[in-house]
Amino acid sequence: MNWNMHQPEHNGEEELAAPEKLVAALKRVPSRVPFIPPAVDGTVLRAARRQLAPRTSPTLFGFKLMRWAAGAAVVCGVAIVLVQMQRSSLNPFPGGAFAREDVNHDGRVDILDAFALARQLKTGRGAAPPWLDVNGDGVVDERDVTAIAAHAVQLPKGGRS
Amino acid sequence: MVLAEEARVETQDKLDARSDLELIAAINAGECAAFEVLYFRYRDWVAGLAYRFTDDEYAAQDVLQETFLYVLRKFPGFRLTANFKTFLYPAVRNLSIAARRKAERYQAGAAEQRQLEQTPAPEYSRPSTHELEAALAGLPGEQREVLVLRFVDALSLAEIAEAMGIPLGTVKSRLHNALETLRQDDRTKEFFQQ
Secondary structure (H helix, E strand, C coil): CCCCEECCCCCCCHHHCEEHHHHHHHHHCCCCCCCCCHHHHHHHHHHHHHHHCCCHHHHHHHHHHHHHHHHHHHHHHHHHHHHHHHHHHHCCCCCCCCHHHCCCCCCCCCHHHHHHHHHHHHHCCCCCCHHHCCCCCCCCCHHHHHHHHHHHCCCCCCCCC | CHHHHHHHHHHHHHHCCCCHHHHHHHHHCCCHHHHHHHHHHHHHHHHHHHHHHHCCHHHHHHHHHHHHHHHHHCCCCCCCCCCHHHHHHHHHHHHHHHHHHHHCCCCCCHHHHHHHHHCCCCCCCCCCCCHHHHHHHCCCHHHHHHHHHHHCCCCCHHHHHHHHCCCHHHHHHHHHHHHHHHHHCCCCHHHHCC
16 A cells, blocks of 8 residues: 555554545544633633742842841941940040049059049149040049049949948 | 733734743743743643543633643743643543533442543534544544544654553554544545545
């Protein structure tokens, strides 16, 4: 037989080939495609948009928020460092909370520091350094001596008299 | 509105020359338009196949919708390793069987339901004056399905075997028997004559 055959791509399957005329006729047989209402298309395509839409809103917003937060943290950190540096330039003893009252530099604040400041003010030898303005009123005077003395005799919190 | 959208996407499909694999890669990358192109490329085929299985317009619509929602759930990360029709076929078939079972739960006995699951729906069961259609209607359902998949849907024998979940030898024997029947049939033997 010498038909004009629809050849399959596999070798040795010639017996499973169909004549071109039959294949053409099969393709002409109307395939019954049912009516597809737009609602079906809409449901599928809406689901696709929901699932495949780039998740920009939460992720991107979160990413931007994180960048802003990181930037703000850096700015705050720099500001804190600058303030600390400024304080350090004014206060030669930045490590201790009462270092500015430690006038005689003996490592502790006591009545001797009040005496030392009083003596310095009385003798008037040199200008008093600005960090000795303990009460923060802009001048170094006997009121700072009083403040140091008050601090020296202050009892610790919870202590008994 | 939806019709306009549909027309837009169908036009887009005609203009979109990307292969199925390229579309799937684009969908994996989050391109929704690629899914729409793929949907309209295979919508009618899926609907027609579902109709062949269910012989019910409304059931076919449900199957169409469920099939593409099933496809959608594969993304992202979907990898197509065969013809897309080969991938779609078992999904359509199983969903069609489920749809028919649901529709006929209260109408068919258990034996009939088992038969429904084993045999594809008669595609050309309706009266037809066309001789080829009549001859096809006389073929067993599984032979007719293999014949249509091979020569109308242009699937290879291996793809048919994969799609239907049957051995390659079974595909060959069904196709051979279908062709032999048509060759012997008075209504279709002219197609085999030179």
